[in-house]
Amino acid sequence: xxxxxxxxxxxxxxxxxxxxxxxxxxxxxxxxxxxxxxxxxxxxxxxxxxxxxxxxxxxxxxxxxxxxxxxxxxxxxxxxxxxxxxxxxxxxxxxxxxxxxxxxxxxxxxxxxxxxxxxxxxxxxxxxxxxxxxxxxxxxxxxxxxxxxxxxxxxxxxxxxxxxxxxxxxxxxxxxxxxxxxxxxxxxxxxxxxxxxx
Amino acid sequence: xxxxxxxxxxxxxxxxxxxxxxxxxxxxxxxxxxxxxxxxxxxxxxxxxxxxxxxxxxxxxxxxxxxxxxxxxxxxxxxxxxxxxxxxxxxxxxxxxxxxxxxxxxxxxxxxxxxxxxxxxxxxxxxxxxxxxxxxxxxxxxxxxxxxxxxxxxxxxxxxxxxxxxxxxxxxxxxxxxxxxxxxxxxxxxxxxxxxxx
DNA sequence: CCTACCGATCGGTAGG
DNA sequence: CCTACCGATCGGTAGG
Numbered sequence: 001x002x003x004x005x006x007x008x009x010x011x012x013x014x015x016x017x018x019x020x021x022x023x024x025x026x027x028x029x030x031x032x033x034x035x036x037x038x039x040x041x042x043x044x045x046x047x048x049x050x051x052x053x054x055x056x057x058x059x060x061x062x063x064x065x066x067x068x069x070x071x072x073x074x075x076x077x078x079x080x081x082x083x084x085x086x087x088x089x090x091x092x093x094x095x096x097x098x099x100x101x102x103x104x105x106x107x108x109x110x111x112x113x114x115x116x117x118x119x120x121x122x123x124x125x126x127x128x129x130x131x132x133x134x135x136x137x138x139x140x141x142x143x144x145x146x147x148x149x150x151x152x153x154x155x156x157x158x159x160x161x162x163x164x165x166x167x168x169x170x171x172x173x174x175x176x177x178x179x180x181x182x183x184x185x186x187x188x189x190x191x192x193x194x195x196x197x198x
Numbered sequence: 199x200x201x202x203x204x205x206x207x208x209x210x211x212x213x214x215x216x217x218x219x220x221x222x223x224x225x226x227x228x229x230x231x232x233x234x235x236x237x238x239x240x241x242x243x244x245x246x247x248x249x250x251x252x253x254x255x256x257x258x259x260x261x262x263x264x265x266x267x268x269x270x271x272x273x274x275x276x277x278x279x280x281x282x283x284x285x286x287x288x289x290x291x292x293x294x295x296x297x298x299x300x301x302x303x304x305x306x307x308x309x310x311x312x313x314x315x316x317x318x319x320x321x322x323x324x325x326x327x328x329x330x331x332x333x334x335x336x337x338x339x340x341x342x343x344x345x346x347x348x349x350x351x352x353x354x355x356x357x358x359x360x361x362x363x364x365x366x367x368x369x370x371x372x373x374x375x376x377x378x379x380x381x382x383x384x385x386x387x388x389x390x391x392x393x394x395x396x
Numbered sequence: 397c398c399t400a401c402c403g404a405t406c407g408g409t410a411g412g
Numbered sequence: 413c414c415t416a417c418c419g420a421t422c423g424g425t426a427g428g
Contacts, residue, residue: 009397023314027225032421043425044397052423103314112310115372116221116301126373160379161386164366171365172358174313175324181358188359207413230405241409242413250407398428406421412414 010048013038014062017055022063022103025113026056026121056121063106064128070095072135082148082197085139089162089189096170097182104174107132108167133159149196158196162189208246211236212260215253220261220301223311224254224319254319261304262326268293270333280346280395283337287360287387294368295380302372305330306365331357347394356394360387 007015016038021029031052035042049055075087096105103109107128114122140155149158169185172178205213214236219227229250233240247253273285294303301307305326312320338353347356367383370376 025223025225025311025314027223030422032423041398042423043399046424047397050424109310109313111369111373112307113223115307115369116223129374157382157386160366160370160382161363164363164369164383165359167369168358168362168365171309171313171362175309176327184355184358185362188355228406230407239414240407241415244408245413248408400426402423402425404422407419409418410416 013040013045013048014058017059018062018066018106019102021059022101022106022109024103026059026110027113029055029059031055053119053121057124060110060121060124060128063101066100067095067106070100080142081139081146082143082193085136085143086190086193088136088139089166090186092166093169093182093186093189096166096173105167105170108170109174133163136163147198149193149198153196158192162192165189207238211238211243211246212256215257216260216264216304217300219257220299220304220307222301224257224308225311227253227257229253251317251319255322258308258319258322258326261299264298265293265305265326268298278340279337279344280341280391283334283341284388284391286334286337287364288384290364291367291380291384291387294364294371303365303368306368307372331361334361345396347391347396351394356390360390363387 013034017029017034020033020037031046032042034040035045038045049058071088071091075084075091078084078087092105096108107125110125111129114125136159137155140149140153140158143149144151144153144155165185165188169181172181211232215227215232218232218235229244230240232238233243236243247256269286269289273282273289276282276285290303294306305323308323309327312323334357335353338347338351338356341347342349342351342353363383363386367379370379
C-alpha cells in the first residue's frame with residue numbers, strides 16, 4: 001500500500017494529490033495532509049516540489065497528461081472532421097463518466113476554483129481549456145471545409161454549445177448525482193451533430 | 199466606509215462575506231479575514247454566527263435571497279409557460295452578466311466547490327439548485343400543457359439543455375473572460391425555444 | 397528522505 | 413462588541 005514498487009516517490013505523491021484535488025479542490029490539498037496519507041514526513045513531500053504553488057502546477061500537469069492519454073490519444077486515429085469531433089466529445093464524456101478522477105472531470109472542478117484568482121495556477125488552467133477548445137474547434141472547421149456540416153454553422157459557436165452540454169452534464173452528475181446526466185448530454189450532442197450534418 | 203448606517207452589523211458582515219465567497223469560494227472566506235476587512239475583532243465577527251459552518255450557511259442564505267430578488271421576482275408577472283421560461287433564463291443570464299456578484303453567478307461557483315464534500319453546506323447548495331431546476335421545469339410543463347411547444351418535448355430534458363448553456367456561459371465568462379459568452383447563450387436559448395414553439 | 401523547528405493563520409473559547 | 417488566549421494546521425526552513 002505504501003509503495004507501489006513500479007512508481008517513483010514523486011509519481012506516488014502526484015497520483016495521491018491528483019485524486020484529493022479532484023474531489024476537494026487544490027486549496028484543500030495541503031502538504032501536511034499528503035504526508036499523512038502517504039506515511040511520509042511533511043518536509044519529505046515538500047522537498048519534491050519546493051513550494052505549494054509548484055505542487056499545484058505539478059498536479060495540474062499530471063492531470064493534463066492523464067486527460068490527453070484518456071481522452072485525446074484514444075481517438076487519435078479517427079478521421080478528421082465531423083467524426084473526430086463527435087468522438088472527442090464522446091471520449092470526454094466517457095472519461096468523466098467512468099471516473100478516471102474520483103471527482104468527475106478534474107478540470108471542470110478547478111476551473112471554478114481559480115476563475116476569480118490570479119497567478120500561474122490560474123493561467124495554466126486557462127491555457128489548458130483554451131487548447132482543448134481550440135482542438136475541438138479545429139475539427140469543427142475541418143468538418144465545415146469538408147462539407148460535412150451546413151455552411152451556415154459557425155465552428156466556434158457549435159463547439160461552445162456542445163462544450164456547455166458536456167460541462168453541464170459533469171455538473172449534474174457531480175453535484176446532483178444525476179446518473180443519467182452523461183446519457184442526456186451524449187444524446188443532445190449526437191442529435192445536434194446529426195441535425196447539422198449534410 | 200466602516201458602517202453603512204442603514205445596515206445592521208450582521209448585514210454588513212454578510213454582504214462582505216458574500217462578495218468574498220463569490221470571487222474566491224467559501225473555503226477562502228475566513229473569520230479572521232472578514233474581521234480585518236471590516237475593521238472588527240475576530241471574535242466580534244464570530245459571535246454573530248457561532249461557527250464557521252453557520253457563517254457558510256448564512257452566506258448561502260443571503261446569496262439565495264439576492265438571487266430570488268434579482269432573478270425570480272423581477273419576472274414574477276410574466277405569463278406562465280413558454281414566455282416565463284424564456285424570461286427566467288434571460289433574467290438569470292442578466293444577473294450573472296451585470297455582476298450582481300463580482301464572481302458571476304454565486305451558485306455556479308460554490309456548486310463545484312462542494313460537489314465532492316458532504317454535510318449541511320453541500321446539502322443546502324443542492325436544495326437550492328433542485329428548487330431552481332424545478333421552478334424552470336414547471337414552466338416548461340406549463341408551456342407543454344398550454345400547447346405552446348411541441349408535444350414530443352420532455353420538459354426535464356429541455357430545461358437540462360438550456361440550463362447547461364447558461365452554466366457554460368457563466369464558466370466561459372468567468373474563467374476565459376469571454377465577453378460574448380452571455381450573448382451567445384442568450385442566442386442559443388432563444389433559438390431553441392423558438393424552434394420548439396408552436 | 398528525516399527531525400525539529402519558524403511565524404502566520406485557522407476555528408473557537410473565556411471572560412468581560 | 414472587545415482583549416487575550418487555546419490547540420491545530422498552514423507553507424516553509426535549517427540541518428542532516
